[in-house]
Amino acid sequence: MNQIKSLVMFYNSQREKAAAYAGELEKLLIGKVILKKMCVFAEHEKLQPADAALAVGGDGTVLHAARNAVSAGIPVLGINAGSLGFLSGITREDFISALPDFLSGKFVQTERMLLCASVRRKGKTVFGPFPALNDCIIRCADTRAFGLKAMRGGRLITKYFGDGLIIATPSGSTAYSLASSGPIAVPEQDLFILTPICPHALTQRPVILSTDKMLSVELLGTKSGSHRYSVSLDGQVVFPLRNGDIVEISEHTQKLKLIVPESYDYFAALRAKLRWGER
Numbered sequence: 001m002n003q004i005k006s007l008v009m010f011y012n013s014q015r016e017k018a019a020a021y022a023g024e025l026e027k028l029l030i031g032k033v034i035l036k037k038m039c040v041f042a043e044h045e046k047l048q049p050a051d052a053a054l055a056v057g058g059d060g061t062v063l064h065a066a067r068n069a070v071s072a073g074i075p076v077l078g079i080n081a082g083s084l085g086f087l088s089g090i091t092r093e094d095f096i097s098a099l100p101d102f103l104s105g106k107f108v109q110t111e112r113m114l115l116c117a118s119v120r121r122k123g124k125t126v127f128g129p130f131p132a133l134n135d136c137i138i139r140c141a142d143t144r145a146f147g148l149k150a151m152r153g154g155r156l157i158t159k160y161f162g163d164g165l166i167i168a169t170p171s172g173s174t175a176y177s178l179a180s181s182g183p184i185a186v187p188e189q190d191l192f193i194l195t196p197i198c199p200h201a202l203t204q205r206p207v208i209l210s211t212d213k214m215l216s217v218e219l220l221g222t223k224s225g226s227h228r229y230s231v232s233l234d235g236q237v238v239f240p241l242r243n244g245d246i247v248e249i250s251e252h253t254q255k256l257k258l259i260v261p262e263s264y265d266y267f268a269a270l271r272a273k274l275r276w277g278e279r
Contacts (some may be wrong), residue, residue, distance in 0.1 A: 001105040073266040075257035089260035114252035132233035134172030140162035147220030155214030162199035211251035
């Protein structure tokens with residue numbers, strides 16, 4: 001990385017700890033860099049160029065920062081002020097200690113793929129395309145099982161009947177997809193994970209697919225009744241669906257640049273934060 005001279009700081013003003021951390025870091029950074037603070041609940045103008053973005057909070061803040069920063073090509077460092085902070089590269093205490101190294105450009109960048117989702121209704125695009133770092137989830141708010149038809153490159157994958165479907169990236173493989181018995185994927189890979197949510201078939205299991213062809217998922221709904229369906233991106237951007245709507249998912253054209261210390265180890269994070277591999 002190059003020397004850091006300008007920063008954008010994303011933080012959650014509704015989380016007392018995150019707001020306090022953001023204020024503390026602001027005091028440390030004043031006079032050292034050009035800093036702009038951005039609350040995740042505020043309406044943002046288009047991001048101006050910056051050397052890096054700080055996401056002070058939990059994984060939700062990192063997801064918000066990622067979707068906003070990727071189009072501007074701004075690399076993101078997550079500073080954990082939440083409970084899990086799996087997407088965060090560093091804790092507040094370690095960041096304060098390593099601040100001189102960070103500002104001098106001694107941290108490193110890794111790349112993460114994002115998916116891009118849109119909704120077509122009767123041949124017209126009514127939502128998106130919007131990026132997501134973790135996942136795209138199709139569900140019913142009325143707790144009803146329903147049908148979906150998944151296609152890849154125009155060819156049928158399968159039809160699902162259950163509580164919904166998760167289309168996850170490798171970054172999202174340790175989120176809702178993992179809780180639904182999906183596999184863990186190394187985050188530097190480019191792939192989609194299709195994980196059914198409580199499928200009504202013992203034979204339906206998660207599927208890993210390359211990103212070279214577009215995925216499309218058609219909402220078949222139920223035979224009777226009108227229910228509330230939706231597609232959500234990273235659990236933060238939600239759009240209501242109707243029977244016959246088609247959700248199209250492809251790999252986003254840009255990669256997210258994620259900043260981590262030189263000592264960062266993905267599998268160490270898995271062991272420490274998710275207790276992966278323990279008996």
